[in-house]
Amino acid sequence: MERPVTKDPREMKSCDELLDATCEQLDFYTKISAVSHNIGHQTIMETNADPLNSLMLDDTLENGTDLYEYNKEFDSEPQLITLGFVNIADSLAAIQKLVFDEKKYTMDELLTALKSNWDGYEEMRQDFLNAPKYGNDDDAVDEWAVKVKQSLFETVQKTKDAWGNPFTIDGSSAIAYQALALGIGATPDGRMMSDIMADGSCSPAAGADKKGPTAVLNSVGKIPFLHTGLFNQRFMPAFLEGENKKLFTEYLREWYEKGTIPHIQFNIVNSETLRDAQEKPDKYPDLQVRIAGYSAYFVDLPFETQNSIICRTEHSF
Numbered sequence: 001m002e003r004p005v006t007k008d009p010r011e012m013k014s015c016d017e018l019l020d021a022t023c024e025q026l027d028f029y030t031k032i033s034a035v036s037h038n039i040g041h042q043t044i045m046e047t048n049a050d051p052l053n054s055l056m057l058d059d060t061l062e063n064g065t066d067l068y069e070y071n072k073e074f075d076s077e078p079q080l081i082t083l084g085f086v087n088i089a090d091s092l093a094a095i096q097k098l099v100f101d102e103k104k105y106t107m108d109e110l111l112t113a114l115k116s117n118w119d120g121y122e123e124m125r126q127d128f129l130n131a132p133k134y135g136n137d138d139d140a141v142d143e144w145a146v147k148v149k150q151s152l153f154e155t156v157q158k159t160k161d162a163w164g165n166p167f168t169i170d171g172s173s174a175i176a177y178q179a180l181a182l183g184i185g186a187t188p189d190g191r192m193m194s195d196i197m198a199d200g201s202c203s204p205a206a207g208a209d210k211k212g213p214t215a216v217l218n219s220v221g222k223i224p225f226l227h228t229g230l231f232n233q234r235f236m237p238a239f240l241e242g243e244n245k246k247l248f249t250e251y252l253r254e255w256y257e258k259g260t261i262p263h264i265q266f267n268i269v270n271s272e273t274l275r276d277a278q279e280k281p282d283k284y285p286d287l288q289v290r291i292a293g294y295s296a297y298f299v300d301l302p303f304e305t306q307n308s309i310i311c312r313t314e315h316s317f
Contacts, residue, residue: 015092023155030159038162078161079170086198089145090189094131114186117193129190135204137215153226171201171229174293199292200230206311213315221258234267239316265290
């Protein structure tokens with residue numbers, strides 16, 4: 001199986017072609033992952049019987065079938081964990097605006113800047129960094145987020161595992177937005193090589209959401225629920241006290257009534273406290289923060305992970 005050779009970006013006329021090329025490459029890697037998935041699942045069935053949990057289901061008892069053997073017929077769980085979905089959407093929106101619509105830069109200039117990690121292209125980087133971003137209730141960008149999410153999902157679903165179950169996407173990125181980002185080059189949303197990606201799989205990129213928490217809800221709510229996803233928000237404690245409690249209640253009601261956002265993970269702590277905890281960890285042994293799918297004691301986190309929490313937007317009403 002050979003990796004597909006997609007069209008040279010310099011010859012493309014729109015970001016739709018870029019997204020199509022991305023999905024073509026994703027299709028190739030999904031098929032590769034299916035090979036390892038099939039081998040791994042078959043090995044588990046053959047070597048790692050689960051009699052205890054097999055006793056918990058009527059069907060496995062009636063059929064005398066081990067749970068893993070049973071699952072191959074119904075849900076062998078072939079899935080890929082997404083990383084960078086929001087960065088793709090922000091990047092495509094920026095390219096469409098600055099390269100294809102306004103023609104301020106050429107694709108060749110952009111590729112050269114990215115290969116150099118924006119070195120010598122800071123003014124250009126600022127233009128891409130300040131281009132409209134997902135999370136601000138901007139339909140032009142949010143439409144790209146919807147299109148990217150649907151396209152990636154439909155692409156992986158075309159591949160089935162050895163038991164006929166289609167691949168799907170799991171948005172539980174945990175700490176991957178930081179750890180795996182170390183191996184990812186500069187991106188057209190203005191991000192530098194090895195910088196963190198957008199945390200979660202629905203959250204705006206850190207600091208990109210500038211129009212308040214309701215605008216973020218409006219952006220996230222436009223994306224159809226296709227699979228599990230992570231959505232992080234950070235509020236300053238002062239804005240959840242007194243009369244602001246009513247506003248926060250209305251905010252939660254708005255989230256619920258949209259019906260497409262499975263959950264929100266909150267950090268209610270200001271940057272001043274977090275920075276103080278970095279300098280004086282002994283003062284904050286019990287300070288917990290939500291990362292992306294799990295919670296941890298802040299002082300136990302690596303410095304880079306701590307910074308990734310601090311750089312998230314502090315929302316207020």
